[in-house]
Amino acid sequence: MSRQMARPGGRSARVQASVHAAVRELTSEVGRDALTVPMIAQRAGVTPSTIYRRWGDLQELMSDVAVERLRPDTAPKDLGDLVSDLTAWAEQFFDEMASPAGRAYIRDALLGDPDGSNAGQCSAYAAEQIDVILTRATERGENAPDTEAVIDHVVAPLMYRILFRPDGLDASYARRLVATAVAPSHKGPPPTA
Amino acid sequence: MSRQMARPGGRSARVQASVHAAVRELTSEVGRDALTVPMIAQRAGVTPSTIYRRWGDLQELMSDVAVERLRPDTAPKDLGDLVSDLTAWAEQFFDEMASPAGRAYIRDALLGDPDGSNAGQCSAYAAEQIDVILTRATERGENAPDTEAVIDHVVAPLMYRILFRPDGLDASYARRLVATAVAPSHKGPPPTA
Numbered sequence: 001m002s003r004q005m006a007r008p009g010g011r012s013a014r015v016q017a018s019v020h021a022a023v024r025e026l027t028s029e030v031g032r033d034a035l036t037v038p039m040i041a042q043r044a045g046v047t048p049s050t051i052y053r054r055w056g057d058l059q060e061l062m063s064d065v066a067v068e069r070l071r072p073d074t075a076p077k078d079l080g081d082l083v084s085d086l087t088a089w090a091e092q093f094f095d096e097m098a099s100p101a102g103r104a105y106i107r108d109a110l111l112g113d114p115d116g117s118n119a120g121q122c123s124a125y126a127a128e129q130i131d132v133i134l135t136r137a138t139e140r141g142e143n144a145p146d147t148e149a150v151i152d153h154v155v156a157p158l159m160y161r162i163l164f165r166p167d168g169l170d171a172s173y174a175r176r177l178v179a180t181a182v183a184p185s186h187k188g189p190p191p192t193a
Numbered sequence: 194m195s196r197q198m199a200r201p202g203g204r205s206a207r208v209q210a211s212v213h214a215a216v217r218e219l220t221s222e223v224g225r226d227a228l229t230v231p232m233i234a235q236r237a238g239v240t241p242s243t244i245y246r247r248w249g250d251l252q253e254l255m256s257d258v259a260v261e262r263l264r265p266d267t268a269p270k271d272l273g274d275l276v277s278d279l280t281a282w283a284e285q286f287f288d289e290m291a292s293p294a295g296r297a298y299i300r301d302a303l304l305g306d307p308d309g310s311n312a313g314q315c316s317a318y319a320a321e322q323i324d325v326i327l328t329r330a331t332e333r334g335e336n337a338p339d340t341e342a343v344i345d346h347v348v349a350p351l352m353y354r355i356l357f358r359p360d361g362l363d364a365s366y367a368r369r370l371v372a373t374a375v376a377p378s379h380k381g382p383p384p385t386a
Contacts, residue, residue: 151350157345157350164312
């Protein structure tokens with residue numbers, strides 16, 4: 001993660017925004033493997049030393065960009081019931097993570113930090129969003145599974161197949177996973193791809 | 194994957210074995226990030242050009258080593274019933290994948306190939322082992338889930354938590370996942386970590 005907090009509107013925030021934007025632009029232009037810190041610095045209009053001082057090295061920067069990119073920027077939609085809310089969230093999660101950019105960000109998040117803190121942060125983002133949806137459902141009086149169960153039966157299968165078995169995967173798979181995860185006492189056969 | 198098939202006992206097989214062993218030894222001695230092709234070649238007793246000619250570059254070699262390392266070398270044990278067979282397999286899978294070496298190999302397999310073929314191969318290894326266990330159970334007359342359901346509800350949660358949420362994970366989680374996946378018509382609440 002970034003070594004400084006980015007105060008919105010401050011110079012730190014502007015540097016982070018410009019460096020992150022430069023990484024995203026250059027990744028699509030020249031490819032992930034061709035990126036260098038001087039190249040990113042030039043595009044971002046900062047000195048390489050600014051990047052080294054703040055991020056340490058390219059891999060830490062890439063991991064930081066990935067985690068920032070994977071951070072949800074809005075609360076889950078409230079569509080009035082648990083199945084609708086969780087289905088909408090899972091479809092959006094699938095679309096974002098299964099995109100070429102999403103897959104690349106997941107890879108960088110997994111690789112950028114040997115201690116796994118960035119991967120853990122990505123998972124925490126998903127758990128926080130699910131918490132919001134399940135708490136809302138409980139407040140409505142709906143029977144909701146717990147967050148870890150949704151992680152096991154919705155998030156984990158989606159991420160596993162995106163990373164390891166992407167063939168033929170689409171949003172209908174996300175919908176089937178949600179339907180099973182929120183079925184009363186989880187009866188019925190599990191979804192299959 | 195290796196650009197040549199390794200004929201058991203042939204020079205190709207000996208080169209692959211010595212290079213793979215050198216990668217494993219040096220990874221534990223100097224760490225993954227310090228590895229270089231000349232260093233690996235010296236340890237393996239081959240020329241760097243032998244490695245470049247066969248593997249292309251270090252990342253492809255590391256991905257190849259990872260896939261080879263993750264390949265099961267024995268058929269799943271036949272303990273006489275589905276729950277015992279799948280539990281034993283899942284516990285072994287968890288132990289191997291959750292180990293520091295296992296996590297590193299998974300990372301390399303995911304990173305080494307932009308087209309995802311190596312990650313797909315790792316998943317195919319798991320699916321093949323599960324197929325053997327489920328076919329055996331069906332032949333015994335047991336009611337067995339299909340392979341994709343076991344991928345969704347046993348393999349995917351294990352891999353997801355190993356990669357993203359490892360805190361507090363142990364083999365009892367693998368046992369709970371199996372118990373739910375093979376429960377008649379999957380009744381009962383899902384396991385949680």
